[in-house]
Amino acid sequence: MDERAVDGNPGTQADRPGAERGAPDRGGRPAGGGFEAWASRAVGALPQVVRRVPFTGSVVAVLVVVGLVSRTVWRPLWREPWFAEVAYGAPALREGKLWTFVVGWFFTLTPAQFAGGVLLFAVLVGACELRLGTRRAALVAVLGQFGGIVGASLLVWALSATPWTWAQHVAQARDVGFTTGALAVVAVTSATLRSPWRLRVRAALWFYATVAFLFEGTLTDVSHGLAVLVGMVVGQRLWGVEPGYAPRTRRETRILAFGGLVVLVLTELVVLLFPNHGPFGETSGDAAPLLDVLVDLVLVGFVANQLRCGKRWAWWVAVVLGVLNVLGAAVALALILLDELPGGAPVALGSGVLWVGELALLLFDRGSFRVPLRRRLPGGVAADELNLSRARGLLTEVGGSTMSWMTVWPENRFYFTSDGRGYVGYQRHAGVAIALADPVVPAGTAAEAVREFAAMSEHGGLVPCLFSVTDEVARAARAEGWQTVQIAEDTVVDLPDLAFKGRKWQDVRTALNHAARDGLEFRLVRLAEQPFAVLAQVRAISEQWVGDKGLPEMGFTLGGVDEALDPQVWVGLAVDGTGSVHGVTSWLPVFGPGGVVRGWTLDVMRRRTDGFRPVMEFMIASACLELRDRGALFVSLSGAPLARGGAADLDGVDRVLDKLGGAMEPLYGFRSLHAFKAKFSPRYEPVHLAYRDEADLPRIGLALVRAYLPDTSTRQLLAASFSRS
Structure with a gap:
C-alpha cells in the first residue's frame, strides 16, 4: 500500500507548504518519512499486534526474559554448568530429569540461535495464530513440541541399542528450544491454506525436514521431522480445506518438480561446502569436486527449467537421472551394511532417498509434462514453433470460428490438408483423434477437410471425432455419413x-x-x-x-x-x-x-x-x-x-x-x-x-475426459462427485 501521508492527506510530507522534515502532524506523531517515523508507527502498533496474537507474544516475551536472566543472549548455554538440568534428550530420560521436557523449551544453545529462534517463532507462529486462532495455535504448539521432543528422544534411545553409530551418538545428545512446536504449528496451519500456497508451504517444510535429517541428523532434526509429518496429517484431517496432499494443477506439479530438482543439486553443493556427520556417516570429503558440482548445477538447472515448462524430453531425462541415483543409493546402502564405507556412500544414499520422492512425483504426475518434442509424430505434426507459426498464418489468412484460436495452443497437433491451404487442430487421447473446433480451411472446403482427417485417423489406427463444431461443419460431416449431437451453445x-x-x-x-x-x-x-x-x-x-x-x-x-x-x-x-x-x-x-x-x-x-x-x-x-x-x-x-x-x-x-x-x-x-x-x-x-458410429461413443467419452482432465483418475471423479452431492 502506498502511504502518501501520515495524517491521510494526499501528497507526501514534503509536498505540504511550510512542512519541515520531522515536524509533528496534527495527531502529534512525527511526520517525516525517516526511520524515526517508521519506528514510532511500529512501536505504536505493537500493542495491537500482541493483542491479536497473545500466545505468540507471551512465548516471545518469556524467551527474551529467560535469555536475559540466564545470560544466554550473549553466552552459549552449553558452557553453563547447569546445562544438563534444563536440556532434554535421551540422557534426560535415562536420568529421570523429566522436567527438562518442559523447561528446555525456553532456552537456546547459542546467541545466534536465540536471535534466529525468537524471530522465526514470532513471525511463523504469529502468522499461524492469526489464521488458526489462539487456542488452536497454543494447543498445537504445546502438543507438537512435547510430542516431538519426547518421541525423538525415545526413538533414538531405542535405536541406540542397535549397531547404528549415528543413533548411539544422538542418544548422548541434549537439546533445548521451542522450534519443534513452531514447525508443528506451521505444518497444521498449511492444511487451512488454499492452492497454491498449501503445497508450497508443505513442500518447503518437507524439503527442510528431510534434507536436515539426511545430511545432519541431530536430535532437533529428528524432532522436527516427526512434528512436520504428524502435523500435516493431523491438520489435514481436522482442518483441511482441500482434499489430499498432491498437486492440484499442472503448474503446481511442474513447479514442485522444478523445485525438487534444484534442491537436489543445491543439497550436493551445501554438503560439499559444509560437511557434517549424518545418519549414514561422515560427509566430509565424500562430495564430488567443486567444479563437478557446479557443472551438475548448471546442467540439472537447465533440465529443471524445462520441467517447469512441462517439456516431455526433460521429464525423460529427469526420470533417467532419478533411476540412476536410486540405484546408486541401493549400492551405497549395501556397502554401508557390509561395513564398507567408500567415499561418497553417505552422500549417495542421502541423495537417493530424496530422489525417490522426486521420481514418484514425476511418474505419478507424468501427464503434467506433455509439451511435445520438436519432431514429427505419427498421424500429424506436433505444435512446435514452425508448425505453430504455419497454423497461425493459415488461421489469419482464411479465418475461423469463435473457438479456432484454441487450436494453436501448444498441446495440440496439426493435420495440414493436402492442398496446404488449411489444417485441423486435434489431440490424441485413449486412441481417439479429437479435432477441436471447425477445420481452418477456405469456405466451402470443410467436407474435404473432414474426409482427409478421417483417412489420416484410420491410417494411424485412431477413432476420429469433431468436437465443438458449428452448424456448417456439422452439415458437412453429416454429408460424409457422420452423425452429430448438440453438446453446447455458443x-x-x-x-x-x-x-x-x-x-x-x-x-x-x-x-x-x-x-x-x-x-x-x-x-x-x-x-x-x-x-x-x-x-x-x-x-x-x-x-x-x-x-x-x-x-x-x-x-x-x-x-x-x-x-x-x-x-x-x-x-x-x-x-x-x-x-x-x-x-x-x-x-x-x-x-x-x-x-x-x-x-x-x-x-x-x-x-x-x-x-x-x-x-x-x-x-x-x-x-x-x-x-x-x-x-x-x-x-x-x-x-x-x-x-x-x-x-x-x-x-x-x-x-x-x-x-x-x-x-x-x-x-x-x-x-x-x-x-x-x-x-x-x-x-x-x-x-x-x-x-x-455410436459404437465409438464410449471411447470418445473417455478421450474427452482425458482431454479435459488428463491427470484425474476415476477414483478422484467419484470422490469429488460424492463430496459435492
Whole structure:
C-alpha cells in the first residue's frame, strides 16, 4: 500500500507548504518519512499486534526474559554448568530429569540461535495464530513440541541399542528450544491454506525436514521431522480445506518438480561446502569436486527449467537421472551394511532417498509434462514453433470460428490438408483423434477437410471425432455419413448496436455503477507486458480459483494464465485504487478471411474470492464497450461444455449427455456459468459433436475426459462427485 501521508492527506510530507522534515502532524506523531517515523508507527502498533496474537507474544516475551536472566543472549548455554538440568534428550530420560521436557523449551544453545529462534517463532507462529486462532495455535504448539521432543528422544534411545553409530551418538545428545512446536504449528496451519500456497508451504517444510535429517541428523532434526509429518496429517484431517496432499494443477506439479530438482543439486553443493556427520556417516570429503558440482548445477538447472515448462524430453531425462541415483543409493546402502564405507556412500544414499520422492512425483504426475518434442509424430505434426507459426498464418489468412484460436495452443497437433491451404487442430487421447473446433480451411472446403482427417485417423489406427463444431461443419460431416449431437451453445453478443438499456440489463448497469462508486477501473491489456506485481496477482487469483474445485484444472478448450500471456490475446483486469486486481478475463481473437479480426472470444474468467462481488458483470460489460469502440463486430462468451438452454425433449445420445452435464454440474458449474451468461442477452449458436458410429461413443467419452482432465483418475471423479452431492 502506498502511504502518501501520515495524517491521510494526499501528497507526501514534503509536498505540504511550510512542512519541515520531522515536524509533528496534527495527531502529534512525527511526520517525516525517516526511520524515526517508521519506528514510532511500529512501536505504536505493537500493542495491537500482541493483542491479536497473545500466545505468540507471551512465548516471545518469556524467551527474551529467560535469555536475559540466564545470560544466554550473549553466552552459549552449553558452557553453563547447569546445562544438563534444563536440556532434554535421551540422557534426560535415562536420568529421570523429566522436567527438562518442559523447561528446555525456553532456552537456546547459542546467541545466534536465540536471535534466529525468537524471530522465526514470532513471525511463523504469529502468522499461524492469526489464521488458526489462539487456542488452536497454543494447543498445537504445546502438543507438537512435547510430542516431538519426547518421541525423538525415545526413538533414538531405542535405536541406540542397535549397531547404528549415528543413533548411539544422538542418544548422548541434549537439546533445548521451542522450534519443534513452531514447525508443528506451521505444518497444521498449511492444511487451512488454499492452492497454491498449501503445497508450497508443505513442500518447503518437507524439503527442510528431510534434507536436515539426511545430511545432519541431530536430535532437533529428528524432532522436527516427526512434528512436520504428524502435523500435516493431523491438520489435514481436522482442518483441511482441500482434499489430499498432491498437486492440484499442472503448474503446481511442474513447479514442485522444478523445485525438487534444484534442491537436489543445491543439497550436493551445501554438503560439499559444509560437511557434517549424518545418519549414514561422515560427509566430509565424500562430495564430488567443486567444479563437478557446479557443472551438475548448471546442467540439472537447465533440465529443471524445462520441467517447469512441462517439456516431455526433460521429464525423460529427469526420470533417467532419478533411476540412476536410486540405484546408486541401493549400492551405497549395501556397502554401508557390509561395513564398507567408500567415499561418497553417505552422500549417495542421502541423495537417493530424496530422489525417490522426486521420481514418484514425476511418474505419478507424468501427464503434467506433455509439451511435445520438436519432431514429427505419427498421424500429424506436433505444435512446435514452425508448425505453430504455419497454423497461425493459415488461421489469419482464411479465418475461423469463435473457438479456432484454441487450436494453436501448444498441446495440440496439426493435420495440414493436402492442398496446404488449411489444417485441423486435434489431440490424441485413449486412441481417439479429437479435432477441436471447425477445420481452418477456405469456405466451402470443410467436407474435404473432414474426409482427409478421417483417412489420416484410420491410417494411424485412431477413432476420429469433431468436437465443438458449428452448424456448417456439422452439415458437412453429416454429408460424409457422420452423425452429430448438440453438446453446447455458443453465446454471442453483437456489438454495433449494444446499449445497456432496459430492464434486462439491470444487473449489468448495477455492476458498472457500483464499480464506478468503489473506484474500480477496467483495463484491457496485453498480460505479457504488465509489471511483475500485476502478473503475480493474476496467477494467484487463477490458482486460488482452481484450488476451490474438487478436481484439478481442466484443459483442452479451457485455457489459463499461460494461454492469456499470448501477445495476440487481450486481457481484461479489474483494478482498484490501491493496485489490487479483483478479477481477470482473457479474450481470444476471432479472425475472418484476410487477417481481419471480426470479434473476440471469452476464455479465462476468474475473480478474487474476497474482491468486488459483481466483478464479472463489470469486466465483461466494460470489455464489450471497449472492443465495440475498437471496431469488433461481436464477442463470444463461449459455450459451457454439456450445457444448453431450452426445454426441448431429449432422447438417445442427447439424454445421456444431458445426464452427464448434470453429474458434472456440482464439480465445475457449467450450467450455472451458462445461466450467468444469459445476463448479457446473447444469441445462441449450437455447438456439435460429430462422430461416425455410436459404437465409438464410449471411447470418445473417455478421450474427452482425458482431454479435459488428463491427470484425474476415476477414483478422484467419484470422490469429488460424492463430496459435492
